[in-house]
Amino acid sequence: STDQPRSDAAPAEQDPTTWVRVALDVPLAGLFDYRVPGRVEPGARVIVPFGRRELVGIVMETPDVPAVAAEQVKDVIQVLDDLPAFPADWLKLAAFAADYYQRPMGEVMLPSLPGPLRKPASYQGARSAGGPVARLDARAAKAARPRTSRRGGKRREEEGGEDMPDPAVRSPDDASAALAPVLPQLNEAQEAAVDALAGLAGFKPVLLHGVTGSGKTEVYLRAAERVLKQGRQVMLLVPEINLTPQLEGVFRRRLEAIAGPGGVAVLHSGLADGERLEAWLRAVRGQARVLLGTRLSLFTPLPALGLIVVDEEHDPSYKQQEGLRYSARDLAIWRARERDVPIVLGSATPSLESWHHAQNGRYLLLSLPQRALASAPPRIRLLDTRNQRLVQGLAPQLLKAVGERLERGEQSLIFLNRRGYAPVLHCDACGWVSGCTRCSAYMVLHRQASGAPGGAARHELRCHHCGWQHRVPAACPDCGNQDLQPMGRGTQRLEEHLAEVFPGARVARIDADSTRRKGSAQELFARVHAGEIDILVGTQMVAKGHDFQNLGFVGVLNADAMLFSHDFRAPERLFAQLMQVAGRAGRAGTPAEVYIQTGYPEQPLYQALIRHDYAGFARYALRERESAGLPPFAFQALLTAEARELAQAQEFLAQARALPERPDLAGGTDLSQCADLARITLYDPVPLRVVRVANVERAQLLAESDSRPVLQAFLRAWSAALPRLPAAARVRWHLEVDPLEI
Ligand code: ADP
Ligand code: ZN
Ligand code: ZN
Numbered sequence: 001s002t003d004q005p006r007s008d009a010a011p012a013e014q015d016p017t018t019w020v021r022v023a024l025d026v027p028l029a030g031l032f033d034y035r036v037p038g039r040v041e042p043g044a045r046v047i048v049p050f051g052r053r054e055l056v057g058i059v060m061e062t063p064d065v066p067a068v069a070a071e072q073v074k075d076v077i078q079v080l081d082d083l084p085a086f087p088a089d090w091l092k093l094a095a096f097a098a099d100y101y102q103r104p105m106g107e108v109m110l111p112s113l114p115g116p117l118r119k120p121a122s123y124q125g126a127r128s129a130g131g132p133v134a135r136l137d138a139r140a141a142k143a144a145r146p147r148t149s150r151r152g153g154k155r156r157e158e159e160g161g162e163d164m165p166d167p168a169v170r171s172p173d174d175a176s177a178a179l180a181p182v183l184p185q186l187n188e189a190q191e192a193a194v195d196a197l198a199g200l201a202g203f204k205p206v207l208l209h210g211v212t213g214s215g216k217t218e219v220y221l222r223a224a225e226r227v228l229k230q231g232r233q234v235m236l237l238v239p240e241i242n243l244t245p246q247l248e249g250v251f252r253r254r255l256e257a258i259a260g261p262g263g264v265a266v267l268h269s270g271l272a273d274g275e276r277l278e279a280w281l282r283a284v285r286g287q288a289r290v291l292l293g294t295r296l297s298l299f300t301p302l303p304a305l306g307l308i309v310v311d312e313e314h315d316p317s318y319k320q321q322e323g324l325r326y327s328a329r330d331l332a333i334w335r336a337r338e339r340d341v342p343i344v345l346g347s348a349t350p351s352l353e354s355w356h357h358a359q360n361g362r363y364l365l366l367s368l369p370q371r372a373l374a375s376a377p378p379r380i381r382l383l384d385t386r387n388q389r390l391v392q393g394l395a396p397q398l399l400k401a402v403g404e405r406l407e408r409g410e411q412s413l414i415f416l417n418r419r420g421y422a423p424v425l426h427c428d429a430c431g432w433v434s435g436c437t438r439c440s441a442y443m444v445l446h447r448q449a450s451g452a453p454g455g456a457a458r459h460e461l462r463c464h465h466c467g468w469q470h471r472v473p474a475a476c477p478d479c480g481n482q483d484l485q486p487m488g489r490g491t492q493r494l495e496e497h498l499a500e501v502f503p504g505a506r507v508a509r510i511d512a513d514s515t516r517r518k519g520s521a522q523e524l525f526a527r528v529h530a531g532e533i534d535i536l537v538g539t540q541m542v543a544k545g546h547d548f549q550n551l552g553f554v555g556v557l558n559a560d561a562m563l564f565s566h567d568f569r570a571p572e573r574l575f576a577q578l579m580q581v582a583g584r585a586g587r588a589g590t591p592a593e594v595y596i597q598t599g600y601p602e603q604p605l606y607q608a609l610i611r612h613d614y615a616g617f618a619r620y621a622l623r624e625r626e627s628a629g630l631p632p633f634a635f636q637a638l639l640t641a642e643a644r645e646l647a648q649a650q651e652f653l654a655q656a657r658a659l660p661e662r663p664d665l666a667g668g669t670d671l672s673q674c675a676d677l678a679r680i681t682l683y684d685p686v687p688l689r690v691v692r693v694a695n696v697e698r699a700q701l702l703a704e705s706d707s708r709p710v711l712q713a714f715l716r717a718w719s720a721a722l723p724r725l726p727a728a729a730r731v732r733w734h735l736e737v738d739p740l741e742i
Contacts, residue, residue, distance in 0.1 A: 019066045020076065022048060022057035023094075023106035025118070029720070031105065032057070033066040036076040043085030047078040047120045054120045056080070058109050060091065080123060082133035083284075090301040093335055100712065102719045102735050103324050111323065112299035114277040132277055184372070186222070190215050193366040197223045200342040200364075205333055207313075207358040208346040210368030211377065211612065212583025213547070216346045218372065220309045221254050223344060228258045228289055232306025236292045237328060239315035240544050241268045243521055251292050259289040267293035267300065270518075295320060295328035298335070308336050313345035313354060314576055316740055325736045348583065348614065349576035352625065353632040355618045378554070378585050378592040380610045382601040390597075392497040393489045398555045398595050399501060406505055406534055410552030413536045414494060415543070415581045418558060419511040420444035421459060421493045422486030427476040433487075436463040440692040443470060446513065447492045466694040494557070495537045502535065510538040543580040551585040556596040563603060566689060567741055568630055571605055575617050578609055631738075635708045637715055638739040639701045639722075641731040646687060646697040652727035653685035653701040659721060666724040674717035679710045702742065 018040050021031045034048050044059045054077060066073045094112075098105040116122040116132035123131045130138075186194060193208060197219070200206070210216045224234045234255075241248060252264050265279040265288030282288035286303045293300075295318050310318070310329050318328040329345065336343035345354055345363070358365040371377060383395045391399075402412045424442040425434040434443040443461035461470040475482045486493065495509040508514075508524060515521035525546055527533050536542065562574040578596065585592035598606060608617035626633045639656055641649040655665050660677050663670045671677060681704045688698040703718075705711035719735050722728060 019063050019073070020046065020059045021061040021063055021067075022046060023060050023104070023109055024048070024050060024055050024057040025104075025106040025110035026050065026055070027104065027107070029104050031060055033063070033068060033073050034076045035066075035070075035073045036079060038079075040076075040079055041085040043087065043091055045080040045083070045117070046076045047080065047123065048076050049074050056110065056118045056120055057106060058086065058091075060095075060105065077120075078123060080131060082131040083117070087301055087303070089338060090299075092338065093299070093331070096334060097324065097326055097331055099716070101324055101326050101737050102715055108324050108326075109299075112296065114280045115273040116277050132274075133281065136274075136278060136281065184215075184218060186218065187215065187370070187372060189368045189370065190219055190222075190372070193219045193368065194222045196364065196366055197342065197344065198226055202340045202342070203337045204342050205336070205357070205363040206342060206344045206366055207350055207354050207363045208344055208366050208368070209348070209350055209355075209358070209614070210346070211348045211371065211614075212580065213371045213373065213375075214348075214368035215372035216311070216368060217250065219366075219368070220311065220344065220346065221251075223307060223342075224255055224290065224309065225258055227306040228255065228263075230306060231304065232289075233283070233286065233302045233304045234290045235297070235300075235302060235305060235308045235332075236290065237298065237308070237310045237318070237332060238292065238294065239312050239317040241266065241292070241294055242270045243525070243541065243544055244546065245522060248292065251290070255290045263288055264290040264292055267291065267297040269294065269296060298328040298331055305335075305339050306341055308332050308341065308343040310343065310345045312347055314347045314349055314351040314572075316573065319740045325734075325739075327738060327740075330738065347576075349579050350614075350618075352572055352618060352622055356622060356632045359622075376591050377612055378582050378594050380582055380594045380596065380612070382606055382610060383595050383597045384601045385597050385599050393494070393557055394497075394555075395595075395597055398597065401553050401593060401595060402498075402502065402535060402555065405552045406502060408552065409550075411528065411531075411534060411536065411548060411550050412553040412555065413538060413542060413548070413551055413581070413584065414498065414555045414557065415538060416489070416491055416494055416557045417539050417562075417577075418488075418490045419492070419513055419539055420462070420464075420490035421447045421496075422490055423488040424486075425461065425472065425484050426487040427479065427481050427484055429481040429483075430476060430479040432476050432478040434461050436466065436468055438468055438692070438695050439463055439465045439690060441465045441690050443468070444490065445472070445486050447496070465690055468694075489557075491537050491539060498535050498537065505534040506532060507535045507537065508533045510536060510542050512539070512541065515541065540577055543577055543584065546584060548584055552592050554581055554585050554592070554594040556581065556594065559596055560598050560600060563598075563600060563605065568625075568628070569740060569742075572621060575605055575609065575614075575621075579612075579614070582609075629704075629706075634704050634706055635711045636739060636742070637703045637711060638736045638742060639703065639733060640688075640698060640736065641685075641700070641733045642696045642698050643731045644695075644697065646691065646699060648727065648730045649697055649699040650685050650687075652725060652731045652733065653699055655725045655727050656718070656722055657682045657685060657701055659718065659725070665726065666721040669717065669721035669724070671714065671717050671721070675714035676707075676710050677714070679705050679707055680714050681705070 016038055018036050018038065020034050020036055020040055022034055023031055040059055040062065042059050042061060046057055046059060047054055048057050094105060094109045098108045110118045122128055197206065208216055208219060227234050238247065248266055256263050265283045267276060267279050280300055283291045284301050291297055291300055291302060310332055313329050320326050333343055354363065357363040383397055385395060388395045405412050422445040425445050436443050441463060443463050446460055446462050448458045448460055459472045461472060476484060491509050491511050495507055499507045510524050515524065528536055528548055531550060556578060559574060559578065562570045582594045585594065604620050605617060639653065641652045643649040659665055660671045683702040685699050685701045688700060691697055722733065
């Protein structure tokens with residue numbers, strides 16, 4: 001058995017076989033048993049044969065006997081020893097995530113590792129001797145200074161910088177002295193927040209609520225500095241790094257003054273494999289004391305974790321929308337509890353879930369009610385579009401405001417959450433519209449990046465759901481009419497129109513289309529900051545993180561579309577988005593103005609918005625949620641089925657829905673043994689709003705309970721039984737726990 005230490009007295013011939021139970025990144029539930037000569041610890045990585053492939057897996061257990069007949073168990077090909085085994089708390093986090101989100105364990109753990117660590121090829125062949133970690137270390141050792149000076153630097157750090165500096169090395173303290181940032185004098189609210197955080201021992205979720213510019217970042221920094229001085233590590237999660245290099249700069253400058261040069265590791269999906277491996281390793285080895293990253297960094301093992309910060313905690317990008325559909329914010333809270341450390345959730349517009357917890361006392365609420373700098377908050381006005389003549393979707397007052405700012409040399413931003421030229425191409429004569437042949441959606445008209453300036457603009461049709469692209473037909477495919485018209489407006493058409501109305505102005509657009517090339521978003525933002533742009537047209541991309549010093553005016557178009565969405569969370573997202581765009585403006589002296597065009601100015605959401613009253617909005621929205629029995633007053637999971645034909649998807653979902661009363665459907669699985677079915681509601685299966693994408697039909701079924709544990713127990717049994725349903729063979733299905741979009 002594996003638990004017996006190999007005794008020296010044992011004869012060498014005795015087979016010291018260890019059975020290992022391995023997690024693999026394959027879409028199959030469960031773990032897989034292998035045999036390995038000698039001893040292996042849980043948390044070790046191994047290369048194993050799987051079907052005709054070889055895969056890297058992680059050892060979860062070393063059972064006494066294999067789950068199948070010993071002669072069927074295959075041998076491990078290689079035990080990877082370039083890293084110590086993963087620590088128990090990390091395995092526990094992965095096990096929790098796998099269980100909570102109903103996914104195979106390997107699908108949680110392996111994708112979270114830097115690419116080279118999960119590819120067998122990195123360890124095989126002559127050029128890969130030692131594996132990627134060993135190669136990286138060898139390179140680092142070659143470049144490294146003598147050992148002694150490094151230890152000197154470390155000791156100084158631990159003792160608070162009191163030592164005599166070693167002239168041979170530039171210590172962290174020298175670097176910080178040269179670049180020492182002047183710390184702002186905290187205002188009263190910040191002081192209170194920093195003190196409250198300093199007083200926390202152990203796990204406590206804190207909701208830091210403060211408008212954009214209220215100085216939340218300064219509070220994170222102070223809390224982080226304190227934890228770093230205790231020699232511990234800080235995990236700082238942000239929704240987006242690529243777009244906001246200045247954020248990375250601020251954190252590096254401030255925190256490397258304590259953590260030392262290179263003491264801040266940054267992780268996001270835009271890094272090359274090698275960069276990501278290096279940053280990950282530094283964090284895992286405790287060399288980087290700060291890990292700043294997007295949701296994917298949540299799963300990084302951190303030996304000395306002392307604090308977690310989740311900035312913009314409401315941001316939907318913390319939710320992964322494929323594979324393991326996890327919420328990095330929610331798992332961060334679990335991780336903080338497990339490690340018994342404080343966690344700070346910061347936002348100007350918290351998720352209603354977090355706000356609800358703060359109201360009922362589960363989270364500690366800290367507020368920063370004022371902007372840190374003396375600038376006035378922007379004035380928000382509603383432009384009632386019901387009694388206006390709009391030109392190209394723009395109200396006259398909005399154009400007038402842009403014109404005035406232009407004369408004063410200030411910038412304007414027009415916010416429209418719809419990219420492309422026009423949402424659809426249309427035939428007046430017969431009513432034909434440009435539908436996608438592969439999806440139940442319209443093809444969006446796009447203006448292509450054209451060649452010569454002044455040349456005729458070329459257009460094409462694109463499907464935003466399946467990516468299909470098409471030339472614009474010269475005539476209506478149904479009736480031959482040659483006068484096809486764009487209908488509605490996207491950012492491109494708006495940009496074109498504004499350039500016509502303000503011929504002298506420099507107009508630019510920031511959206512997913514204009515920033516496709518790597519680095520182009522940064523270039524565009526840099527031009528705005530440098531004052532080379534007068535009028536900026538943008539989607540939600542512009543709302544994230546950038547403060548434009550010279551931005552005097554923000555105009556918002558088409559907000560009503562989200563007000564009446566089928567998705568019950570859309571108003572919450574709309575409020576957050578509008579507060580965020582409004583927050584981009586007016587940090588520099590001149591009072592900024594925000595105009596929102598709406599046909600429904602009396603709506604409570606807009607009324608709360610013009611008062612900058614998040615709490616008022618939340619009170620109203622939570623009351624609505626409560627009376628409708630929606631989250632955070634209920635817990636949900638969404639079962640989605642995809643098939644060639646809608647009827648197949650519907651049939652599978654109908655069987656899934658009937659399963660609690662029909663154990664026979666899945667070979668006698670009696671769900672009532674597993675969960676309190678009286679507290680579970682299964683709704684009727686419905687087709688998705690865009691039912692067909694790339695010729696696949698999609699339908700879904702919502703499961704709901706007033707209790708999270710009851711729902712969890714049900715989902716565990718239900719998802720285990722689903723593959724046995726008669727209709728399961730004809731569909732692909734996935735389960736999403738705590739879905740954000742319904
Ligand atoms: P938030 O993260 O809440 O949007 P920031 O922390 O970015 O706000 O602060 C907004 C601006 O105010 C920044 O330029 C920051 O340097 C400055 N600031 C923050 N706190 C103070 C303070 N106590 N005194 C002066 N300036 C401050
Ligand atoms: Zn026609
Ligand atoms: Zn399509």
